[in-house]
Every structure is written in structure tokens, then in C-alpha cells.
Amino acid sequence: MKKIQLLSLFILCTFILSAQNKAWKSLFDGKTLNGFHQLNGKAKYEVVDGTIVGTTVTGEPNSFLACDAEYGDFILEVDLKVGEMNSGIQIRSLSIPEFNKGRVHGLQVEIDPSDRAWSGGIYDEARRGWMYQTEMNPAAKNAFKKNDWNKYRIEAIGSVIRTWVNDVPVSYMVDDLTMKGIIALQVHSVKERDGGAQIAWKNIRIQTGKDMKPRPLDNTTPVANYTLNTLSPQEVAQGFSLLFNGKNLEGWKMVGEDAPPASGWVVNDGILSIMKSDTASKVKHGDLLTSKTFTSYELNFDFKLSEGANSGVKYFVTTPYKTQRSGLGLEYQILDNEKHPDAKLGINGNRTLSSLYDIITAKKLDPRFQQKIGLWNQGKIIVHSNNVVEHWLNGFKVLEYTKDGPAYLEAIAKSKFAKNPNFAKVKVSPILLQDHGDDVSYKNIKIRKID
Numbered sequence: 001m002k003k004i005q006l007l008s009l010f011i012l013c014t015f016i017l018s019a020q021n022k023a024w025k026s027l028f029d030g031k032t033l034n035g036f037h038q039l040n041g042k043a044k045y046e047v048v049d050g051t052i053v054g055t056t057v058t059g060e061p062n063s064f065l066a067c068d069a070e071y072g073d074f075i076l077e078v079d080l081k082v083g084e085m086n087s088g089i090q091i092r093s094l095s096i097p098e099f100n101k102g103r104v105h106g107l108q109v110e111i112d113p114s115d116r117a118w119s120g121g122i123y124d125e126a127r128r129g130w131m132y133q134t135e136m137n138p139a140a141k142n143a144f145k146k147n148d149w150n151k152y153r154i155e156a157i158g159s160v161i162r163t164w165v166n167d168v169p170v171s172y173m174v175d176d177l178t179m180k181g182i183i184a185l186q187v188h189s190v191k192e193r194d195g196g197a198q199i200a201w202k203n204i205r206i207q208t209g210k211d212m213k214p215r216p217l218d219n220t221t222p223v224a225n226y227t228l229n230t231l232s233p234q235e236v237a238q239g240f241s242l243l244f245n246g247k248n249l250e251g252w253k254m255v256g257e258d259a260p261p262a263s264g265w266v267v268n269d270g271i272l273s274i275m276k277s278d279t280a281s282k283v284k285h286g287d288l289l290t291s292k293t294f295t296s297y298e299l300n301f302d303f304k305l306s307e308g309a310n311s312g313v314k315y316f317v318t319t320p321y322k323t324q325r326s327g328l329g330l331e332y333q334i335l336d337n338e339k340h341p342d343a344k345l346g347i348n349g350n351r352t353l354s355s356l357y358d359i360i361t362a363k364k365l366d367p368r369f370q371q372k373i374g375l376w377n378q379g380k381i382i383v384h385s386n387n388v389v390e391h392w393l394n395g396f397k398v399l400e401y402t403k404d405g406p407a408y409l410e411a412i413a414k415s416k417f418a419k420n421p422n423f424a425k426v427k428v429s430p431i432l433l434q435d436h437g438d439d440v441s442y443k444n445i446k447i448r449k450i451d
Helices: 002-022 233-238 406-413
Strands: 036-040 044-048 051-055 063-071 074-082 087-094 105-111 122-125 129-132 149-157 160-165 168-174 181-187 198-207 223-225 252-254 265-268 271-274 288-290 297-305 310-318 328-335 377-383 388-393 396-402 440-449
Touching: 051 063, 051 181, 063 087, 074 087, 087 122, 087 149, 105 149, 105 181, 129 168, 181 198, 223 233, 233 440, 297 310, 297 328, 310 377, 328 377, 396 406
Parallel strands: 168 223
Antiparallel strands: 036 063, 044 051, 051 198, 063 181, 074 149, 074 198, 087 105, 087 181, 105 122, 122 129, 149 160, 160 168, 252 288, 265 271, 271 440, 297 377, 297 440, 310 328, 377 388, 388 396
């Protein structure tokens, strides 16, 4: 009887394993490059001992070994090994004659063995640049193993793209710019001294259609959402809600009033904008407040500046007088650093973009990670219950301070707010969008309570 039971268990396990394996399709047969074609550069791709080996060639541009088929929704797994060279895996990417003579462009899952440790992050090759890097998710920085085999998993289902490196969740991104395209293995262009560097791939397999078995939400991986005024399943699970519904000013009111403004702040095509004030009259429309109040939270918002514009997102806000059209509080500065004179005022740049206005200077980002005027930037303010506050810009933490701590109080004493003993002393307040007389737009304003 025992032997029969063991045999039955063996048959069952074999059946389950067989069913699981059938859900996967191999993209690489382990012997040839059948099913692939090379695009752009002339790096060397060959099959060695059951692996695809890519070798850099000095003077060649980025090279791509692309699958012949295109994929929309899929789950991809691949093992890879690399020493020093940068590389990546293109997904939902395009190579069309009308775009830079067939230049491969689109999303790339990063392979980064450098000390920067952005492996598993997402870059938009030849298009928008960095979309998700591990500064957003420091817990993922140690997942990648240099000079050893690493297992990558990529889920691209609908607008949601998730990545894992060695089963550590790295990225959760929401983007619908390109929903179908090629999968390709990149060998990066190199300087002369780096010719001959290699990367190896094996066990390349894919699930599509009804065979896809996505992993459950982990509820911890931060989300970068590039779709308009939406909440992804991960954001819902994390407790986010929209402060701006993309349709009207429901949930907002003018400072000094109990209702939204009749003019000045407008909603068009899912975008909330403050209109430029009449230069001659110098009369502003007034600041905009949330109807709800908040204590400790994570606030996300996208903003777009017009040339020379100034605005801000304020928190710990008070409105001392009923007739006032502006609120007073701590401010995440939103500013054209190059064209607005305020950037040169204050102390040590503490009035520049993403700084705590006139109090603490934000770290200046590499120009690659700060969008140009007229393009969208992603801002974030995190207020913890222990009084620690963070400012983020485009996935980078640019400022952290402890409210009412010694350094903060010293900075306040040197600021324009020094003579106001009640400045930012409230513990519960609404969120404020500032009217500074300039044309500035907002979208994707969302919040969750924390701590």
C-alpha cells in the first residue's frame, strides 16, 4: 500500500511539474540564435556552452539581439551573468525606420553591476530616460550579484510593469506609452579600454495569455505611475487615494472660502492648472486648499512649469485671516531655477526647486534626472509621525529634516519666517497649492496616511 501511495504521489508531482513547464515557452533553444535578429550595433552575439554570450566591440553603438516576435502582455524570466559592463533587457520596444533610422527605443530593464546598483530599474532607451531607479527602493540595491548568475523576472501586464532580481522585488511602474513591442538583449556601447567585455544569458522563457501566473502584490515596493490620475492595484493596496479626480475641483477650496474658486484654477483634459495673473493688475487668483486635513502622510504629485514660473506645495498650513487668499506654511518649492529671480535669493540656494522654501536647500540633481521646463516632474513629500520630513524629486530623495529639531530651528531663525512664532506650528492641516501669479500645472495628486 505504501509503495502504491508513493507511486501515486510521484505521478501527481510529475503531472504538476509538467503542467507548470507547459506554461512556459523557451525563447532560446540553447544551441542556436534561431528566433533572434540583431539590430543597430555590431557587438558579437554567439552561443557558448548553452548560453548566449554578448561581447562588446569598441566603436560600435548600443547593440540589440531581438526576438523575432513582438509581445504585449507577458511574464519573462532569464538568468544572466556579467562582470563590469552595463547592459539591459528591452521590453515593449520598437525599431522603426521613421525613428532615427531604426534606432531601438523603449523600456529597458537595467543590468547594472556598478556601485550605483540600479539593476532591475527601468530606463526608457533613446526616448524619456530614467523612469524607475533603485534610489526609490533602496531595499533592492543588494539583490544583484556581480560575476555570478542572477535571475531576472519581468511582468508586463496591461500598463503595470514589475521586476525582480533574484526574487527581490525591484520596480513597480505604471506606463501605457507603448503596449507592445520587441524583447531584446542589449550589449552597451563602450569606450576603447572596455572592448571585449562579456555578458551571458540562459534559461530565457516566457508566459503569455491564459498561461500567465503573476505574483501577488507585495504592498511594499514603491510605485512610479506615469498614467493620468489613476491608482494601480499596488497603490490601492498601499492605501493611496486621489486628491485630484482629474475632472473638477471636488475636494478643494479657495483659501478663505468654503468652495472651489470660480476662476483662476482650471481643469482641462485631466490637468489642474493655475492661470497666469494679469501682469498689470498684479492681482493673484489665490491659493488652493484640500478640504481634508492630514497629519502624517506620503503625498505624490506631478508638476509642470512654464518658463520663469514659480509655485509651491505647502503643508503645516495656517490661514490667519478670512479675507486672505494665500496660506502660510512649509513649502516644497516649485520654480524655474534658471529664469525666476527667487532662485538667487535666500541662503545657499534654499529657494531653488524642491527645497524647503527659504529654510533648507535641496540637493541638486544631475541634469539627466530633472525634466526641462514644459515637461512633467514627479514630486513627493513624506511627513512621518516622528517629525522627520522628506522631499523627493523624480525618484531621488533631495532633502530630509526633523521638524522642530535643532538644525531646523536654526534654519528657521535665519529665514524670513523668524519673526513669526506660530509659523508651521500646527500638527494637522490641509495641503495647499500656491498661486504665485504664474502658469503652473499639476496632475496625479495622491496621498496615503502613514505611521
